[in-house]
Amino acid sequence: MTGSLTVVGLGPGAAELTTPAVSLALHEATDLVGYETYLDRVPQTTPGQRRHISGNRVEIDRARLALGLAAEGRKVALVSSGDPGVFAMAAAVFEAIETGEAQWRALDVRVQPGVTAMLAAAAHAGAPLGGDFCAISLSDNLKSWETIERRLEAAARGDFVIALYNPASRVRPEQLARAFAHLRQWKAPETVVLFVHAAGTADTRLTVTTLDAADQPVADMRTLVVIGSSKTRTIARDGITPWVYTPRSEDSPS
Amino acid sequence: MTGSLTVVGLGPGAAELTTPAVSLALHEATDLVGYETYLDRVPQTTPGQRRHISGNRVEIDRARLALGLAAEGRKVALVSSGDPGVFAMAAAVFEAIETGEAQWRALDVRVQPGVTAMLAAAAHAGAPLGGDFCAISLSDNLKSWETIERRLEAAARGDFVIALYNPASRVRPEQLARAFAHLRQWKAPETVVLFVHAAGTADTRLTVTTLDAADQPVADMRTLVVIGSSKTRTIARDGITPWVYTPRSEDSPS
Secondary structure, eight states, X not given: OOOEEEEEXXXXXXXXXXXXXXXXXXXXXXXXXXXXXXXXXXXXXXXXXXXXEEOOOOHHHHHHHHHHHHHTTOEEEEEESBOTTSSSHHHHHHHHHHHSOGGGGGSEEEEEOOOOHHHHHHHHHEETTSSOEEEEEOOOSSSOHHHHHHHHHHHHHTTOEEEEESOOOXXXXXXXXXXXXXXXXXXXTTOEEEEEETTTSTTOEEEEEEGGGTTSOOOOTTEEEEEOOTTOEEEEETTEEEEEEOOSSTTSOO | OOOEEEEEEOBSSOGGGSXXXXXXXXXXXXXXXXXXXXXXXXOOOSTTOEEXXXXXXXXXXXXXXXXXXXXXXXXXXXXXXXXXXXXXXXXXXXXXXXXXXXXXXXXEEEEEOOOOHHHXXXXXXEETTSSOEEEEEOOOSSSOHHHHHHHHHHHHHTTOEEEEESOOOSSOTTHHHXXXXXXXXXXXXXXXXXXXXXXXXXXXXXXXXXXXXXXXXXXXXXXXXXXXXXXXXXXXXXXXXXXXXXXXXXXXXX
16 A cells, blocks of 8 residues: 555644654645644645645544545545644544554554644743643543543642643533542642643633632633642742742752 | 744754754754754854854753853754654753753743654654554653652553653663663563654654563663553554554554
8 A cells, every 4th residue: 555644743833843753744745634623734835736724623534534545545544633642633543543444553543743732831821830730621522520530639649730621611611620629639729720721822821820719811722731739839920920930859949 | 132032943953853842943043052963953044143052961050051141142942853742852941941040041042842752753654643652751851760750650540552762871871771671560462562763764664562571672862662551453564664643532452
């Protein structure tokens, strides 16, 4: 088979955060597959390139479409936001391969990494991920709320900085408040909490607060929430949002 | 003050994984500050640009040098590998600001994110970070081994995929073996373990093994180690290294 599939991550939003490797893969593809919002971000530079726009929210179907095109000999780029391996399309592709046609295992499948939202959000705020950290998706359509609570507790007990992806949805607007309530069992009220809306775009908005004050969050699916470790600190600045960072050493002043 | 400091992440190694935003910041800088290995990766495109090569391994000194230059009115880029916010220079910069001269708080300080090693390593292997995950640095010159063990235990109890940065050093070659021994108390022997050497470069080497067989690792400071969750799986392929992924759903076959 001469077809190929490259799963690419566009990065968080701004074109200048898309790696040249991803831009090249997009340019060389005969077929682009992706959710409409993401394909809209890809410049049309390749004459004759086909776009398979998926309004469909079922990731596994999109993955199968892309694999089927590659099996037909097409050079396919499957387009994710952020990094494709972090709560995005790459895992769906390998699930589709494992449960799909045997010939798909012989395909040339590659993943091109990108800047995931957590890194852009952290960069905007300072260096909140400066120590050990974890990333948890609050979307509970793929795992139970019990699993999410178990991970939040483990992350709190390990004193990790916690990045929360998919913190709120129209279907489940209350789950972020539940996550905060759960974390308050182990973490101090003054723990630093960040809301970063549209990280890595021209519209980034940062809110710095604390765990006890984080009850009325303005979070949507484009918001990345960071909950500090016990060491995460703010640096006050005249008239502007403070910087937030987590010291590298556990012996720093706190 | 008209000076500025941008802390940039070059990405994991290959030039095509450096974002255009970082390339622009490097091009526009009057002064580059960084560890020699990283500055060697920056093309010389700007006549008159000064390079402050630091053989010095003390990150906080490098941060102070960069801040001092910015305070003099220079346009400084401080160069990190990977993402500057993940076990790299950004946290050191904010530590230096907090403990340093008051005027440094008025400086224009920005962080430009990059592709961190964990994302490039995962992309090379498939999608091992497909579920919730955490990142832990095994370097114990900034935190105690007790803290590292506490975090490994928490990560295991939460069934996170675990990415280990700085898994081995000349000074402490034994600590990765200690980490594996510690994790075996909670994680199954057949847990998938990956060693990814020089992720995101032309020299990437991937080894896929299991936790019980991971005793004689070939790991150095350029190796990223990934320890799967209970759901992390391999997909066998004829004659080549299997793909590794973590399903998005906890209900997938296992």
